[in-house]
Amino acid sequence: MSHTPPSGKQKERRLSQVKPLPYLLIAPAMALFTLFTFYPFIKAIVLSFALTDKAGNFTQWVGFDNWIRVLTKSSFWDVVVITLKMAAINLVFTFCIAMVFALLATKKVRFSKFYQTMYALPMAIASSPAAAIFLFIYRQKNGLLNNLLGTNIAWTNESPQALWSVCAMTIWMHIGVSFIFLLVGFRNVSEDLLESAFLDGAGPLRRIKDIILPLASPQIFFVLFLNIGSSFKSFAQIRLLTQGGPANSTKNLIYYIYENAITNGRFETACVQALVLFGLIFLITRIQFAMEKKVVHYQ
Template sequence: MLLTKRHGYVLLKEGKRVSPLPYVFIAPALILFGMFTIYPFLRTIVLSFTLTDTYGNPTKFVGLQMWKRVLTNETFWKVMGVTLKIAAINLVGTFFFALFFALLSSNQVKGSKVYQTMFALPMAIASAPAAGIFVFIFRQKNGLLNSILGTTIAWQHEMQYAIWVVCIVTVWMHVGASFIFLLVGFRNVPTELLESAVLDGANAWQKIKHILLPIASPQIFFVLFLNINSSFKSFAQIRLLTGGGPVNSTKTLIYYIYENALIKGRFETACIQAIFLFLLIFVITRIQFALEKKVVHYQ
C-alpha cells in the first residue's frame, strides 16, 4: 500500500488520512515496555554467557561454560524437583478447593453472600501479610496450632512438614481469585438448562459433569492457566516461612534465583536459572493452549 505524508498526516493510497496522534499516546507505554521488559530480558540472555561481578556487570565472556555448570549441578535439579512438586500440589489444591466452594455458592440461598465473601477474602490480603499470619499459626513456641494441639512441633523447620506448610499457605492465598472466576462461570449457566435436567431425572453429579463444567470451561481454563503460572512464582511465603529450608526442602527455582542474584551475587547463574524457568513455563503454557481447542467450549 502506498503511503505519503502531508500536513502531519499519513495519507493512504485510497486517500484516507490517519492521524499520528494514536502513536504519540501509545509511545510512553511502548517505551516503558521496552525499558522494563524487553531490555531486561535481552540483558538476562547476554549475562548468561558471561561471568559477572557482584553488581551484575559482565566481566568475561565464557560461552556455554556457565550453562554446563548450572545444568550439571545436583542442587539445581533438586530445586527443580521441589519446584514441580510444590507447583503440582498448589495447582491441584487451589483448583479443587475453588471448584468446591464455587459449586456450593452457585445457588443463591439465604446467607450465601456471607460465605462468598469469606471464600474470596484471601485475595484481598497481600502475600507478605498473609505469610505473616501463618508464621504466627505455625510458630513452634506459642504458635496457634501448637497451642490447640498441645504440641511443640517446629512445623516450618522439619522436612516432613515444611513443604506442606508452604503449600497450605499458597493454596489459601490463591483460592480466592480462582473461586471468583469459577463462580462467575457457574452463574452464567442458564437456569432453563438446569431445570430441564432436573425434569429429565439428572442428579447433582450429572448436572455438574454435563452442564456446569462444560459451560464454565473457559473460566476453568483461565483459572488453570493463572494457577500454573502463579504456582511457579511463589516467593513471599517461602521467604518468610521457611527461607527455602530445611536442607533445601522448600527451595523453589524462583527463590534459588533470588538467593543466587541478591544474596550470593552470582548474577550469571541466576540469569541461566531465570531463562530455564521462563522456558519451563513457556512449554507448559503452550501445551495448555494446544489442549484448549479440545477441552474448552465457547458459547
C-alpha cells in the same frame, strides 16, 4: 473470482486513514513493558553467556560455560524437582478448593454476598501480614495448629511438613482470584438448562460434570492458565516462612535465583536459572494451549 490488487491511490488513502491516537494511547504501556519486561529478558539472555561483577555488570564473555556449570549440578535439578512438586500441589489444590467454593456459591441466596466476600478475602492480604498469620498458626509452642491437633511439630523447620506448610499458605493466598473467575463462569450457565436436566433425572454431580463444567470451560481454562504462572513463582512465603529450609527442602527456582543474585552476587548463574524457569513455564502453557480446542467450548 479474480482479486484486483489495490492501486497506489487506494494504498495512500488507507494510509491516510490510519490515526495516530491509538498508538499514542498504548505508548505508555509499551514503554513500561519495554523497560520492565523486554529489556530485562534480553539482558538476562546476554548475561547468561557472560561473567558479571557483584553489581550484575558485564565483565567478559564465557560462552556456554555458565549453562554447562548450572545444568551439570545435581543440586540444581533437585531444586527443579522441588519447584515442579510445589507447583503441582499449588495448582491442583488451589483449583479444586476454589471450584468447590464457587459451586457452593453459585446459587444466590440470603447472605450469599457475605460468604462470597469471605472466600475472596485472601486476595486482598499482602504476603507479609499473611506470613505473620501463618507463622502464628505454625508456631511450635502455643501455635494454633499444634493446639488444635495436640501435637508438638515444628511445621516450618521439619521435612516434609515445611513444604506442605509453604504450599498451604500459597494455596490460601491464590484461592480468592480463582474463586471469583470460576464463580462468574458457573453463574453464566443457564438456569433453564440446569432445571431441564434436573427434570430429566440428572443428579447434582451429573449436572456439574455434564453441564456446568463444560459450559464454564473458558473460565476454567483461564484460571488454570493464571495459576500455572503463580504456582511457579512462590517467593515471599518461602522467604518469610522457611528461607528455603530445612535442608533446601522448600527451595524453589525463584528463591534459588534470588539467593544466587542478591545473596551471592552470581548474576550470571541466576540468569541461566531464570531462563530455565521461563522455559518450564512456557512449555507447560504451550501444552495447555495445545489442549484448548479439545477441552474448551466457547459459546
